[in-house]
Amino acid sequence: MRTLILALLWVCSNLVSGSSPQPVRPLPGYSPIGRGMEHLVDSSGALGPHEALNSSNFIPCSADVPNLGISNAIHWLRFTIHNPGNDPSVTVSLPHPEIDDLAIYVANGQDLDQIASAGQSCSDPWRIDEGSEFSYIIPVRSGGEATVLLRLRSKKQLQVPVLVSSSAQAGSMRATRNLAFGVYVGIMVVMAMYNLFVFLSIRDKGYLMYVFYIVLVTLTQLTFFGFGQFHMWPGSAWLSSNASIILTLATAIAATEFMKAFLATRTLIPRAHAFFKWFYGSFAISLAVYLFVDPIIGYQLAQAMSGLYALFFLVASIAAVRTGSRQARYFLLAWSLFLAGTVVFVLKDAGVLPYNMVTSYMMPFGSAIEGVLLSFALADRINILRREKEQSQAEALSAAQENARIIRDQNVILEQKVTERTHQLQESLDKLKETQSQLVEAEKMSSLGQLTAGIAHEINNPINYIRSNIKPLRRDLEDLLVLLQAYRTGTPAAEVKALEHKLGIEETVAEVNAILHSMEEGADRTAEIVRGLRTFSRLDEGDLKNVDVNEGIHSTLKLLNPQIKDRVQVELDLQANMPVECLPGRLNQVFMNMLTNAIQAVKEKHGDEGGHILVRTEQDHEQLLVTIVDNGTGMSPATRARVFEPFFTTKNVGEGTGLGLSIAHSIVEKHHGRIEVDSIEGEGTMFRIIIPLRQPGLIAKRA
Numbered sequence: 001m002r003t004l005i006l007a008l009l010w011v012c013s014n015l016v017s018g019s020s021p022q023p024v025r026p027l028p029g030y031s032p033i034g035r036g037m038e039h040l041v042d043s044s045g046a047l048g049p050h051e052a053l054n055s056s057n058f059i060p061c062s063a064d065v066p067n068l069g070i071s072n073a074i075h076w077l078r079f080t081i082h083n084p085g086n087d088p089s090v091t092v093s094l095p096h097p098e099i100d101d102l103a104i105y106v107a108n109g110q111d112l113d114q115i116a117s118a119g120q121s122c123s124d125p126w127r128i129d130e131g132s133e134f135s136y137i138i139p140v141r142s143g144g145e146a147t148v149l150l151r152l153r154s155k156k157q158l159q160v161p162v163l164v165s166s167s168a169q170a171g172s173m174r175a176t177r178n179l180a181f182g183v184y185v186g187i188m189v190v191m192a193m194y195n196l197f198v199f200l201s202i203r204d205k206g207y208l209m210y211v212f213y214i215v216l217v218t219l220t221q222l223t224f225f226g227f228g229q230f231h232m233w234p235g236s237a238w239l240s241s242n243a244s245i246i247l248t249l250a251t252a253i254a255a256t257e258f259m260k261a262f263l264a265t266r267t268l269i270p271r272a273h274a275f276f277k278w279f280y281g282s283f284a285i286s287l288a289v290y291l292f293v294d295p296i297i298g299y300q301l302a303q304a305m306s307g308l309y310a311l312f313f314l315v316a317s318i319a320a321v322r323t324g325s326r327q328a329r330y331f332l333l334a335w336s337l338f339l340a341g342t343v344v345f346v347l348k349d350a351g352v353l354p355y356n357m358v359t360s361y362m363m364p365f366g367s368a369i370e371g372v373l374l375s376f377a378l379a380d381r382i383n384i385l386r387r388e389k390e391q392s393q394a395e396a397l398s399a400a401q402e403n404a405r406i407i408r409d410q411n412v413i414l415e416q417k418v419t420e421r422t423h424q425l426q427e428s429l430d431k432l433k434e435t436q437s438q439l440v441e442a443e444k445m446s447s448l449g450q451l452t453a454g455i456a457h458e459i460n461n462p463i464n465y466i467r468s469n470i471k472p473l474r475r476d477l478e479d480l481l482v483l484l485q486a487y488r489t490g491t492p493a494a495e496v497k498a499l500e501h502k503l504g505i506e507e508t509v510a511e512v513n514a515i516l517h518s519m520e521e522g523a524d525r526t527a528e529i530v531r532g533l534r535t536f537s538r539l540d541e542g543d544l545k546n547v548d549v550n551e552g553i554h555s556t557l558k559l560l561n562p563q564i565k566d567r568v569q570v571e572l573d574l575q576a577n578m579p580v581e582c583l584p585g586r587l588n589q590v591f592m593n594m595l596t597n598a599i600q601a602v603k604e605k606h607g608d609e610g611g612h613i614l615v616r617t618e619q620d621h622e623q624l625l626v627t628i629v630d631n632g633t634g635m636s637p638a639t640r641a642r643v644f645e646p647f648f649t650t651k652n653v654g655e656g657t658g659l660g661l662s663i664a665h666s667i668v669e670k671h672h673g674r675i676e677v678d679s680i681e682g683e684g685t686m687f688r689i690i691i692p693l694r695q696p697g698l699i700a701k702r703a
Contacts, residue, residue, distance in 0.1 A: 021060050023082035023145055024164055026090050030173065030357045032161045033079065034064040040076040045153075049105050049112050052076040053149050064354070068158040070296055077150040081164055083140040091170035092148060093163040094134035095177075095360070097226030100154045100241065104136055107147040119153075120229055120240040133230055135170060155295040156244070157303075161360075176357075181225065184364050188218040191371045195378060206261035207378060213254040214371055220247040221364040245290055245302050249283045252309055256280075259313070262377075263320050263328055272316040279309050310339055330377030334370040341366020462522030469515045476508045476515070544695055546579035549587070549617055549624060556591045557615075563599050568611040576617035580624050581695050586667045593660040594628050594687050601632025601685065619693070623673075626689040635679040643677060671695060 024036035038058035040047075047055070058078055068075050083090055094102070101119040105112040116136050140146040152158065165173070192214040199207035222228055229240035256276050259265060265273040282305045290298025317335055320328035345363040347353045483505060486496050500506075557570060564570060595613070602611030614629040635643065642648045644665040668675050673691030 021079065023080040025082050025084060026165045026169065027163075028165065028169055030360070031163065032064040033164050034061045034066050034160070034162065037061045037066065037077050037079040037160075037162065039066060039068075040078070042074040042076060045074045047074070047076070049103075049114075049149060049151065052151070053078065053105070053107060053112060053147070065159055065161045068152070068160065070155070070157055070299065072155070072296065073153070075152045075158065075160075077152065077160060077162070078147065079162070080145055080147050081138060081140050082145045083142055085166060086142050087166055088141050089137050089139050089167065091165050091167050092136050092138050093165070093170060093173075094150075094160065095163065095226075096159050096161055097134065097224070097229060098154060098156045098244065099134070099152055099158065100156075101152065102134060103151040104138075105149040105151070106138055107149065112149065121237050133174070133226055135174070137167065156299050177225075180361060181222070181227065181364070184221070184368050185218060187368050188214055188371055191375045192218075195375060198378065204261075206258065209254065209258040209261045210374060210378060213251070213258045216247060216251040216254045217367050217371070220244070220251050221367055223247055224363070242291065245299065246287065248306060249287055249302065252283060252306065253280065255313070259316070259331065262374075263325065263331060265316070265320070268323055268325060268328070269316055269319045272312075272319055275312065279305070279312070310342065314339060326380070327377055330373060330380065334373035334377065337373070338366040338370035341369075462526050466519045466522045469519055473512060473515045476512045479503045479505070479508050480512075543583075544581050545584055546581050547584045549576055549580050549582075549626065550574040552584060552588045553591055553615060553617070553626075556588055556595060560592070560595055560599065563596075567608040568599055568602055568613060571612065571614045573614065573616040576619040576624060576626075578619050578693065580691070580693055582671055582691065583667075587671070587691075590664040590667050590689065591626075593664045594689075597660065598628055598630040598632065598685070598687075601634075602630050603632075605631070605633045621693075623690055623692050627686065628689075629684065629686045631684040634681040634683050634685055635677075636681045640677055640679050644675070 021036045021038060024033045027033070037060075039061050040052060040055055040058045042052065055076075058076075061077075066077070081090055081092075092104070097120070099119050100121040102122075103117050104115040106115055115138065118134060138146060138148055150160070150162075152160065163170075163173075192211050195207045195214070196211045198204075199211065219228070222232070223243045228243050233239040233243070256279070260273065260276065263269070265276075283302075286298055286302040286305055288298075289301055313335060314332075317328060317332040321332050341362040341364075344353060344359055344366075347359075353359050483496070483499060483503060486499055491499070553572070553574065557564070595615075598613050599611075602613060605611070610631075612631050614627070616625075616627040616629075618625040618627070644661055646659060646662040648662075665675055668689055668691060671691045672695060673689065676688040676690065677685070678688075679685040
């Protein structure tokens, strides 16, 4: 109790007198000496090291780890080291890498020896001893004392955890620190590699986002503890100064993208999902202000947005859990542990919690726990997906079985309906064939009607002429019979002579000769018509024959002569002189249909005058070309495209069946030929029939 009272009195006397802190000694473990230091703020930055060392404006520090805030001012720290050991030096360490400029001086009488010049903004750091962190050997003789002066400046949160230890103790702490971070990095690398392998196996975007997040989190933690500037980019002052804030914001974005893919936030928590883009914008603004406007304002803005975003992440995770998502529970637990570690780290920086090994390494410890838990969540997600797949497969199998049953039932019904429909279709087909046969017969009867009309007209003229000569011939024969009877009865010559004069025998004989000649001409004309009809129809030639196509065209025109007369001018250019192997009657039917259409077209346009039809035949060594050109009404492109369709006609109802050109096209195709059409509406039409001179597919039917 006496010792405690004396200690309290000593502390009170120090506070009252404002005396300087006592010299510090090397301490084992992680024990900052903040209360053994004095602090001087140089707002103008005009003080030199000697002026600062001898300044009377130093004030004792009130915390083990002084928190000097965020400012552009230069801070000076002064403390005295007492070395009770045998080693002629001690080690001073500053395990806080977020320092832009750091200079260390040791008072040697009236002189100051500069031990080191370092910091994140220092592109060419130097020091007396070798090392890779803010850890420096201070020469202090055994049993003696030395005054150390630190010059610091930082545009970030500046905390100064100064540790004084022996070289052995410093090496032990460094080894422990490196081992801890080695374990941390190993855990994070294993998590990243495992999830990368899973991504390559199942191609789920969530695993790739998690790999990016793990890598960025690891880099951020290493940067916070100085591994970046000392080991990864030691020669880049820009990266050393800006890496922590850039990586922090990048990690926040990666965490967001992972959360969006892992929790399906667009469908699970759409309201929270809509806010992500606004935070992305705030991050971009904070980084731009930090890099290009004012680093202090940018740093404070980034800290505020990071804290707000961490809170938003927590609220969004809770909202996702409330939807019943199993994955959201893992995410909330992992994020809560990481956030707890971050809060402990921040409270340590704010001086609320003590600055020790636990509080210093709580944030990387929390991130490691988070990484492991999220990996468990992703592994559990595979199980969930597998169960969902199995359930989906079971449902699909059940649905397939039900569908199979329905299909079997439907097949029975369909078979009945198909049988009924087949019967109906067969009846419809029979009716269609009957109708088609009737239409074809109608077309034949139409053609036959035209043919009969032509034949009747052509034969009627000579027959009428013969018929009209029968009565005069009978009268003349009766006169000749009277004269013959007179000769037979022995009538005197004078009376016979008188009778001849009376009957006009000479005129009667001349008239009989004239009548017989006229009747002979009529009979010849009738015989010629019959021969033309026979040539056209070729009813006695059902097999292939070698015929003169020109003869068929002539016979067709003779039959169509009543329609042509003097009203249509027909020009013939018949150059073909080789026989063509064909079915003559069928080919003449083609000529009849096309010439009839041409005659009707020119009459429709020109009436009884001005109509012209050209018929040309040509040959080469392989094929026959028959061209029929008229100057009739022509056809539109739409009509020309359908001209060979069965039952298509532009004539009025009752004037045509629409089968004429279709039948002609079918006949030409059977002759292995084709029909070409060229027509201009209002100007005329050209049909070209092309058939081979020999029919290779019908050799067996040749005569």
